[in-house]
Amino acid sequence: MDLNGKICLVTGASSGIGYELALQLAESGATVALSARRSEELDALSARIGPEATAHPFDLSDPAHALQLADDVVAAHGRVDVLASVAGSKVSGPTVALSLDDLDSSFQVNAISPMALAGRLAPAMVERGEGVIATVTTSISGGRRDLGAYAGAKAALASMTQSLRQEIGGKGVAVFAFDPGWVRTGMSPDGKEEPQDAAARLLAHIAAGRGSREVLV
Ligand SMILES: NC(=O)c1ccc[n+]([C@@H]2O[C@H](COP(=O)([O-])OP(=O)(O)OC[C@H]3O[C@@H](n4cnc5c(N)ncnc54)[C@H](OP(=O)(O)O)[C@@H]3O)[C@@H](O)[C@H]2O)c1
Structure with missing residues (x-):
């Protein structure tokens, strides 16, 4: 996909991989819609990118907000060509x-909201015969000590991404999950790779409209 002029919604855009991805999409000529909870960070990034970028602060621990986010971005830009669900x-x-609250919120943010966004945005992509839906998973989705809620939710996300790919992939819409590896961000301060490098790999997959060996599905 030629990203020039495309409308790209990036969740998790306030920091880390999502922040860098939004910058790189904008550098590729795309118009970016930025989402996360921290509105000051989104406003600062939006100002850095330029007047076409828009900020949409939402808390994705409530999937109703995911639906509202999708509607907000379509209202602002007319459509979404690329959904990059990076928030986690x-x-x-x-x-x-x-706690039940922790379990609930992990599954809402990491699995249900990304699928709610995809569900809201995919039909128009299929109708136009063009689009990209990227989710961000993890290599530990098979399970990891003390990370059960996170790993389990990401496993659900990977599985649902694969189902969605089988349902609408091939209708002009690329659907894939991206495993970034171990990246130095707020979530993973000891990570080995810089977030801009992980974002560049994700950008390449989005532009190619397909996965690679480092992509889970
Ligand atoms: N770093 C790694 O090694 C690694 C490895 C595997 C997978 N990942 C995945 O990569 C993605 C990006 O993470 P990162 O490493 O770049 O960490 P990060 O800098 O902590 O980014 C996480 C992003 O998710 C957003 N977010 C968290 N909770 C949210 C909520 N309730 N509602 C809306 N947005 C929320 C955060 O924004 P706000 O706090 O402003 O809401 C932030 O923008 C995540 O999906 C993560 O699971 C990372």
Whole structure:
């Protein structure tokens, strides 16, 4: 996909991989709609990118907000060509000791809201015969000590992304999950790769409209 002039919604755009992806999409000529909870960060990034960028602060621990976000971006830009669901939240703690609130919020942010966004935006992409839906998963989705809620939610996201790919992939809409590896961000301060490099790999997959060996589905 030629990203020039495309409308790209990036969740998780207030920091880390999502922040860098939004910058790189804008550098590729795309118009970016930025979302996360921290509105000051979104406003600062929007100002850095330029007048076409828009900020849409929403808390994705409530999937109703995901639907509102999709509607807001379509109202602002007319359509969404690329959905990059980068927002994620790492709840940690022994799996059986997690509170129901922690379990609930992990699944809402990491799995249900990305699918709610895809569900709201995919039909118009299929109708236009063009679009990209990218989700961000993790290599530990098979399970990891003290990260059960996070790993489990990302496993659900990977599975639902694969289902969606089988349902609408091939109708001009590319659907894939991206596993960034171990990236130095607020979520993973000891990570080995810089977020701009991980974002560049994700950007390349979005432009290619397909995955690669580092993409789970
Ligand atoms: N770093 C790694 O090594 C690594 C490895 C595997 C997968 N990942 C995945 O990569 C993605 C990006 O993470 P990152 O490493 O760049 O970490 P990060 O800098 O902490 O970014 C996480 C992003 O998600 C947003 N977010 C968190 N909770 C949210 C909520 N309730 N509602 C809306 N937005 C929310 C945050 O924004 P606000 O706080 O402003 O809401 C932030 O923009 C995540 O999906 C993560 O699971 C990262």
